[in-house]
Amino acid sequence: MNPNENKSSASGSSEVDASLRVPLLALFGGAAVWLVVGLVLGLIAGIKFHAPEFLSACPLLTYGRVAPAANDAVLYGFCIPAGLGVMLWVLARLSRMPLVLPMVPVVAANLWNLGVLIGTGGILIGESTGQPWLEYPRAAAVILFAAFLLIAVSAAGTFGWRRERSLYPSHWFLFAALLWFPWIYATANLLLNTVWLPRGVVQPVIGWWFANNLIFVWLALVGIGSAFYFLPKISGRPLVSSGYALFAFLSLVFFGAWCGIPASAPVPAWLPTASVFAALLTIVPIVAIAIITVKTVWGARVSCQGGPFCFIKLGVLCFVVSGLMYVAAACPQASRVLEFTWFGVAQTQLQLLGFFAMIVFGAAYEILPKIMGAQLPFPKLAKLHFFATLLGVLLFIIPLALAGVAQGRALANPAIAFADASHAGLMFLRVSTTGQLLILVGALCFALNIFVMTMKWKLALLKSLVAAVKAPLPEAPAPGDSEVKA
Amino acid sequence: MIDDSKKDCCPGSDTEPTVTRSAAPMWIIVVTLVLLFFGALFFDSHGDLGGKQIYTPFTSAEQLDSFQPKSGADAALARGKTVYDSVCGICHGVDGAGKPGQAPTLVDSEWVVTKNFNRLAHIPLVGVNGPIQVKGKDWSMSMAAMGASLSDDDLAAVLTYIRGSWGNKAGAVTGDDIKKIRAEMGKTSQPYTGEQLKAMAE
Amino acid sequence: MKNGIAIFIAAIVALGASWCGLVLAPSLQLGPARLTTVLNSTDTYPLQRTGEASLGLQVYRANGCAACHTEQVRQDGIAVEVMLTSLGTSKAEDFKAFVQSLFILPELAPVTNTIADSLQAWNGDLPKIFLVTGDKAIADEMVQRVNAAGVKSQLRIAPSGPDLARGWGTRRSVAADFLYDQPVQLGSLRAGPDLANIGIRQPDANWQMLHLYAPKSVVPNSTMPSFKYLFAVRKMAGAAPSPDALALSGEFAPPAGFEVVPTAAARELAAYLLSLNANVPLYEAPFTPVTSAKP
Numbered sequence: 012m013n014p015n016e017n018k019s020s021a022s023g024s025s026e027v028d029a030s031l032r033v034p035l036l037a038l039f040g041g042a043a044v045w046l047v048v049g050l051v052l053g054l055i056a057g058i059k060f061h062a063p064e065f066l067s068a069c070p071l072l073t074y075g076r077v078a079p080a081a082n083d084a085v086l087y088g089f090c091i092p093a094g095l096g097v098m099l100w101v102l103a104r105l106s107r108m109p110l111v112l113p114m115v116p117v118v119a120a121n122l123w124n125l126g127v128l129i130g131t132g133g134i135l136i137g138e139s140t141g142q143p144w145l146e147y148p149r150a151a152a153v154i155l156f157a158a159f160l161l162i163a164v165s166a167a168g169t170f171g172w173r174r175e176r177s178l179y180p181s182h183w184f185l186f187a188a189l190l191w192f193p194w195i196y197a198t199a200n201l202l203l204n205t206v207w208l209p210r211g212v213v214q215p216v217i218g219w220w221f222a223n224n225l226i227f228v229w230l231a232l233v234g235i236g237s238a239f240y241f242l243p244k245i246s247g248r249p250l251v252s253s254g255y256a257l258f259a260f261l262s263l264v265f266f267g268a269w270c271g272i273p274a275s276a277p278v279p280a281w282l283p284t285a286s287v288f289a290a291l292l293t294i295v296p297i298v299a300i301a302i303i304t305v306k307t308v309w310g311a312r313v314s315c316q317g318g319p320f321c322f323i324k325l326g327v328l329c330f331v332v333s334g335l336m337y338v339a340a341a342c343p344q345a346s347r348v349l350e351f352t353w354f355g356v357a358q359t360q361l362q363l364l365g366f367f368a369m370i371v372f373g374a375a376y377e378i379l380p381k382i383m384g385a386q387l388p389f390p391k392l393a394k395l396h397f398f399a400t401l402l403g404v405l406l407f408i409i410p411l412a413l414a415g416v417a418q419g420r421a422l423a424n425p426a427i428a429f430a431d432a433s434h435a436g437l438m439f440l441r442v443s444t445t446g447q448l449l450i451l452v453g454a455l456c457f458a459l460n461i462f463v464m465t466m467k468w469k470l471a472l473l474k475s476l477v478a479a480v481k482a483p484l485p486e487a488p489a490p491g492d493s494e495v496k497a
Numbered sequence: 498m499i500d501d502s503k504k505d506c507c508p509g510s511d512t513e514p515t516v517t518r519s520a521a522p523m524w525i526i527v528v529t530l531v532l533l534f535f536g537a538l539f540f541d542s543h544g545d546l547g548g549k550q551i552y553t554p555f556t557s558a559e560q561l562d563s564f565q566p567k568s569g570a571d572a573a574l575a576r577g578k579t580v581y582d583s584v585c586g587i588c589h590g591v592d593g594a595g596k597p598g599q600a601p602t603l604v605d606s607e608w609v610v611t612k613n614f615n616r617l618a619h620i621p622l623v624g625v626n627g628p629i630q631v632k633g634k635d636w637s638m639s640m641a642a643m644g645a646s647l648s649d650d651d652l653a654a655v656l657t658y659i660r661g662s663w664g665n666k667a668g669a670v671t672g673d674d675i676k677k678i679r680a681e682m683g684k685t686s687q688p689y690t691g692e693q694l695k696a697m698a699e
Numbered sequence: 700m701k702n703g704i705a706i707f708i709a710a711i712v713a714l715g716a717s718w719c720g721l722v723l724a725p726s727l728q729l730g731p732a733r734l735t736t737v738l739n740s741t742d743t744y745p746l747q748r749t750g751e752a753s754l755g756l757q758v759y760r761a762n763g764c765a766a767c768h769t770e771q772v773r774q775d776g777i778a779v780e781v782m783l784t785s786l787g788t789s790k791a792e793d794f795k796a797f798v799q800s801l802f803i804l805p806e807l808a809p810v811t812n813t814i815a816d817s818l819q820a821w822n823g824d825l826p827k828i829f830l831v832t833g834d835k836a837i838a839d840e841m842v843q844r845v846n847a848a849g850v851k852s853q854l855r856i857a858p859s860g861p862d863l864a865r866g867w868g869t870r871r872s873v874a875a876d877f878l879y880d881q882p883v884q885l886g887s888l889r890a891g892p893d894l895a896n897i898g899i900r901q902p903d904a905n906w907q908m909l910h911l912y913a914p915k916s917v918v919p920n921s922t923m924p925s926f927k928y929l930f931a932v933r934k935m936a937g938a939a940p941s942p943d944a945l946a947l948s949g950e951f952a953p954p955a956g957f958e959v960v961p962t963a964a965a966r967e968l969a970a971y972l973l974s975l976n977a978n979v980p981l982y983e984a985p986f987t988p989v990t991s992a993k994p
Contacts, residue, residue, distance in 0.1 A: 024511060060890075063914075063924040070928040075763020104513060137761035141882040170703060178701065180516055186703060187710035194714055198722060203882070212874040213729050214883045220721040224714070243514035254520030262529065264710060268717030275773040277872035277885070279550045282725060284543045288536040295529045299521070351769055351889040381511070422889065425864035429892045430920045437922075550728070550983045552873055554776050563835045564777055565738065566856045566980070566987045 022108050022174075028382040030109030031100050034165075035382055036465050037120035038096035039375055043458040045088025045127055046368070050451040052081035057444040061437050071135045079146045080134040082363075086144065086226070087155065088127040090367050091192075092120060094233040095162050097374040098185045100382070101240045102166055105182060106173030112165045119161035126154030142203050142214065144222040152200045156193070163189045180256035184236025187264060188229055195224045212278055223271025226362055227337070231263060231330065234370040235300055238327050241374055242304060245320045246311035251303055259299035266292040270337070274346040290341035297334040300327065317394035322373025325401060329365030333358050336412070348423050353436060354415025357408050364450060365404045372396065372457060379464060388463040392456040399453035407446025414439035577658025580651050584643055585621075585659075593663045600640070601631035604663045613699045614656060614670045618678050619689065621645075621652065629691030639688065649675040735875045738980040745878050748974050755971025758964045759884060762926070769886035770895045770975065774871035774984070775860035779838040781830040785851040791823035797848055798829070801841075810837055831857070855987040866900065867893045868977060870984040876977045891923055898976040905946070907969040908961050913951040929965040932957050 056078040058065050066072045095116075103110045110116070130147030133139065139146040147155070166189055170182070199221035201207060203214060243250040250256065269289030272282045304327045315321035336358040340349045349355070376393055380386055387393055414436030421432035543556055555561040582591055588600035595602035603609050608617060608631065621644025627637040644652045650672035660667035689697075734743040748756070759765070786794060795818050802811045810832050817829045832838055838854055845852045858870050872895055877883045886894075901907060906917060912930050914921040930945070935958050944958035953959050961969070980986050 059924060060922070063922055067924040068927060070762075073762055073926070073928075074924055075766040078766045079763055107513075139761065139763065141760035141765065141884055143765075143887060175513075178703075178706075179514070182703075183706050183709075186706045190707060190710045191714060194718075198718070202722075208881060209726060209730050211729060211732050211877045211880065212883060213726050215885045216725045216729075217722055220717070224717070240514055243516070244512070250514060250516040252517040252519040252521075254518075255522070256516070258521035258525065261709060261713075264713035265716070268713055269720060272721070273887075275553075275771065275871075277552075277771050277874055277876060278725065279728065279874070280543055280553045280555070281540070281551075282721070283553070284540050285720060288540045291536050291539075292529070292532050295525065295532065299525060302525075347773075347775065350773075351887065353888070356888065418889075423861045425861050429865070430918065430922075433890060433922055434920065550874060552871060552983055554774060561983065561985075564779070564856055565982065565985050566854070 024104065024381070025384070027103050027107070027109050028100075028384075030113050031103055031378075032382045032468075034099060034110065034113055034116035034120065035096045035378065036461075036468070037117045038092045038099075038123075039379070039461055040465055041120055041124040041127075042089045042093035042096070042371075043454070043461045045084050045092075045124070046454045047451070047458050048131070049081050049084030049088055050447065050454050052077050052084060054444065054447045054451060056081050057440070057447050060440050061444070070137070076135050076137065076139065079139060079143070080131050082144070083134065083146055084127065084131055085363055085368075087130065087147070088124075090230060090363060090371070091159075092123050093371040093375065094188075094230070094237075094367065095159075095166075097237045097371060097378065098188065098233055099162070099166055099169070100374075100378050101181055101237060102169045102173075102185060105175065105179055105240070106169050107175045108169065108173060110165060111168035111172060115165045116162050119158040119165075122154055122158040122161070126151045126158060129154065140204055142199075142218045144225065145199055145203060145218060149200070149204050152196070152204055156196055156200070159192055159196070163193065179240070180250060180253060180260070181236045181240040183257070183260045184232045184239065187260070188232040188236065191224065191229050191232060195221050195229070212276075215276070216272065216278060216282065219271040219273070219276075224268055226359060227270060227334075228263065228267045230362060230367045231267065234326065234330065234367045235259075235263075237370055237374050238304070238323050241319070241323050241377060242307050242327075245323070245377065246308050246313050248307055248311055251306040255299060255303050259296050259303060262292070262299065263296040267296065270341070273350055274341070274343055275350055287341050287343065290338050293334065294338055297331055297338075301331045317397040319373040319377040321397055322369045322376065322400075326366050326369030326373060329361055329369060329404065333361035333366055336361065348419040349415060350419075352415035352419040352422070353411050353440075354419065357411035357415055360411070361404070361408045365408060369400065369404075372400070375457070375461075379461070383464055383468060385464070385467070387460050388467065389456070389460055392460055396453040396456040396460075399449045399456070403446045403449030403451075403453060405446065407443045407450060410439035410442040410446070414443070574654070574658055574661065576651065577654035577656075578662075580647065580655045581658050584647070585655065588640075593659060593665075599638075601629075601634065601636050603659050603665070605665065606631055608694075609659055610665050610667045611699045612667075614660070614668070614674065615678065616694060616697045616699050617660075618652070618656060618670065618675060619682070619697065620694070621647075621655075622679065622682060623685055624688035625694065626688045626690050629694065642688065649673070649679070729874050732874060732878055734878070735981060738982055738985055742979070744875060744979055744981065745977075746974075747879055749970065751967050751970040752974040753879075753971070755967035755969070755974075756880065756884070758929075758968040759971055760882060762968075764894075765884040765886040767886075767888060767890035767923070768892070768894045769889055770893065771872040771885050772868035772870070772893060772895045772977070773860055773862045774858045776833070776858070778831050778833055778857050778859055779835050780828045780855040780857045781838050781841050781845070781852055782855055783827045783829055783845070783850060783852045784825060786823075786825065787849045787851065789848075789850060791821065794850060795821070798845070801844060806840060807837060809834065810841075828855075853987075856985050858984070858986050862893065865892075868896045869988075870978070870980065870986045872977060873981060873984050875981060875983075894972065894975055895977050896975060898973045899978060902973060904966075904969045904973060907972050908965055909945055909947070911965055911968065912945055912959060912961075913947065916947060916949075916951045926965075929968065930959050930961050932959050934958075 055066065055072060056074055059067070059074045059077070070076075099110060099116060126147070130151030133148040133151060134146050138148045140148065166185075170186055199217060202209060202217050208214065209217070239250055239256060266289050270286050270293060272278065272286035274283045274287065276283055304324070308324060313320060315324065336354070339345055340354055340358065376387065417435040417439065418432060421427045421435045422429075543553070549558050549561070551558060551561055555564070589595055589603055590600075593603040608620070611617060620640070622642060623645070624642040625640045627639060628635050630636070644655070647655070653670040653672045653675045657669040659665065661669065734745070736742065737744050783794070789797075798814060798818060801807055810830055813832070814830050821827055821829070830838060830841055842852050842854050860871070862868060863870070876895070877885075901910075908930075910917050910923075911926045913925050913927075914923040932953050935941075935956055940958040941960065943960050945961070947953065947959060980988060
């Protein structure tokens with residue numbers, strides 16, 4: 012226990028952790044399941060790329076449905092709820108108090124799973140909205156929005172009534188994320204998923220704004236906010252420094268929000284130019300975050316050995332790489348070649364699976380033993396998870412990016428027939444499917460750990476319940492005895 | 498909470514993290530300002546915020562305007578305007594309204610806005626000696642044969658231009674029409690009088 | 700920052716600014732879009748889709764075709780070409796000599812080399828594009844001087860870019876092209892070719908349906924999956940196949956006595972693909988339409 016804590020009003024960490032047990036098991040459990048589902052769907056989509064007739068007879072599994080379903084399952088099914096779980100724990104710990112309204116996130120987690128289920132099913136049966144990253148039909152979108160608001164209430168309450176009043180850098184990132192998602196999700200769905208659908212090319216502009224703000228800015232806010240909590244905590248060194256982190260936060264929210272419009276979009280030139288301008292400026296927060304991370308962990312005497320610390324460091328590294336990939340691809344000379352190729356897909360997948368998923372895994376492995384009060388049931392699987400995911404991300408992203416470059420260069424040369432251009436990247440795509448398989452193996456390890464942990468806890472609860480029911484009642488003294496004896 | 502004295506303390510002890518209290522280094526702020534400056538320059542040169550929709554590769558409304566392909570009719574009008582401004586506009590005004598004491602107006606003039614262009618074409622080919630009445634006003638002056646040295650196409654373009662500008666809505670004239678009229682005219686060299694023009698078929 | 704309000708305000712300002720710039724401003728500029736007119740014509744653009752084609756857009760959306768196909772053509776540059784269409788009474792050599800004589804003019808100095816190169820190996824065939832430049836003023840000047848010398852030449856506005864060179868379109872895609880699309884399916888990956896003008900490249904509905912049923916039957920090394928579930932294999936009602944049956948052969952043909960007929964979804968999708976046609980010049984994306992080569 013930190014002797015500096017104000018013992019009379021702040022809670023002990025074990026009390027804080029205990030309040031988060033059920034909400035986080037609900038959030039992480041659902042997220043782990045959806046991660047496996049999303050990665051399986053993604054694997055099917057990946058295989059269809061070099062074996063187009065794989066499962067082609069089934070309309071539910073046609074590439075055009077399975078690929079968006081996979082992407083959305085990973086983003087909405089895993090990334091957002093798991094990120095919210097980490098956020099709740101970090102906020103509660105920083106506030107030195109148990110979670111406010113702990114049952115509300117549990118209800119929200121179940122609602123969220125229902126929403127993702129309806130959404131994924133909707134896409135597979137052909138009810139997708141057709142807007143990239145926003146394919147969930149209206150019913151699912153409403154449910155997800157409501158579930159998010161519920162979690163936001165709990166998180167905002169924990170933040171607002173915090174007992175430790177001073178703010179830590181993670182607070183800025185995480186609290187901003189609480190505002191960011193409802194605004195962008197509501198705007199995008201109200202404009203793109205209802206009768207207020209605008210005419211023409213305004214639709215994809217809003218779609219790009221939404222996708223960038225969710226996948227780049229929101230995931231960065233939650234992921235980096237969590238990394239700035241865990242890196243100093245695990246390494247035992249202080250975060251370097253509050254001014255630097257403030258600069259990184261402000262530059263991320265002000266510049267990052269304007270990226271997203273591709274260079275060749277059929278919109279007036281000022282829109283893609285504004286995004287290129289913003290992409291150029293986004294180098295600043297990316298570099299700042301990299302420097303902060305390096306300064307904080309450099310020389311730390313903690314070795315990670317495939318544990319949470321490794322995950323989080325790797326996650327921040329992937330953030331920097333994917334951010335720089337985005338900036339490089341946004342430059343007009345590069346975008347001429349790289350646009351509409353696998354390079355963009357590689358960059359997004361690196362953001363989702365390389366950066367955010369890694370941060371979540373690391374945070375989850377750090378949090379779970381604490382909230383359950385027990386070690387992970389399969390610590391070796393957790394290590395396997397790390398190495399499988401590391402190798403998987405390398406094998407998935409790097410060949411995919413190279414496939415994109417090969418495809419782009421071939422497409423930019425009009426003398427090369429299209430069929431030859433699309434075959435240029437096929438060999439790389441085969442390698443990247445093996446990467447997907449490895450990432451899936453890692454995710455299965457993660458899901459297994461959580462599942463067994465949950466089962467053990469539920470069994471222990473059940474046992475103690477049964478024991479309490481079976482225990483003999485204490486003997487009550489008969490009312491008349493004492494008087495007779497006296 | 499923000500505690501500089503705790504450095505490298507007890508990793509694994511589950512204490513809350515701390516943060517050092519210092520500002521962002523100056524160099525990154527300078528880099529940001531430099532990027533803002535160059536980015537703004539880039540935006541200025543590539544993104545036109547005007548009302549018109551300007552798409553890449555165009556960078557300004559003027560450039561987009563200049564790249565519009567002219568149809569045949571537009572080319573003739575453009576040519577007609579060029580010739581008019583340099584030859585006729587000196588006296589008749591660039592706006593066709595004429596100048597008192599110099600030349601009558603061409604706007605809504607009964608000599609210009611006619612169904613046929615035969616009579617009109619004769620005027621610049623040979624010239625006019627006043628008096629001649631234009632829109633109720635008497636003009637007692639002479640016009641030289643300003644169109645005699647123009648090619649068929651150029652004269653046709655000028656006549657098309659004046660017949661279609663400033664609210665005039667009369668039909669175009671082609672170079673072949675002028676060629677025919679010149680052939681019929683033969684070697685007439687005397688300017689027409691107002692009476693002769695009035696008697697001519699339109 | 701010291702308290703929650705400050706974070707809240709920073710986030711609102713940042714997101715609000717980007718909302719104004721990327722949601723509000725485009726809605727104001729492009730939202731009230733209405734029909735526009737084709738350049739140098741009174742035709743309006745775009746054409747409203749027929750019933751079957753607009754149902755086809757929903758089939759396109761439901762099957763996620765935009766996951767592999769884009770519907771937007773890019774353009775890298777805009778050039779002006781001067782095309783010689785008729786020599787009149789002059790000979791090719793005279794024309795070359797005349798053009799050489801113009802090289803002393805200072806305003807034509809930037810393009811003397813390109814003109815000399817293009818005329819060097821010219822054997823007199825018409826039409827001949829002898830100047831390609833980005834400077835409209837120089838091209839205008841060239842056309843006037845050359846026309847005044849008695850030949851006929853024409854100024855052509857020619858957009859350029861790899862997409863255009865592949866024959867995927869004659870100009871870039873602009874906002875007007877998507878006016879009637881609900882939803883707009885721009886696509887973001889070119890695993891398959893761009894479809895913005897597929898209605899011009901492959902105007903035959905039968906080809907489109909054959910391609911959907913068995914892509915490899917019409918494009919031998921295609922990586923597109925087959926969409927057999929948009930079709931029905933049924934027993935032939937009689938000796939001859941019915942008129943809508945697909946003309947399949949070889950390994951793609953159904954077993955003897957059976958025929959493959961498209962369902963309504965396949966027909967609608969084919970109608971939609973045939974309606975994808977954007978090759979008209981507009982004010983914001985001008986080009987000179989190719990007319991007959993005869994001067």
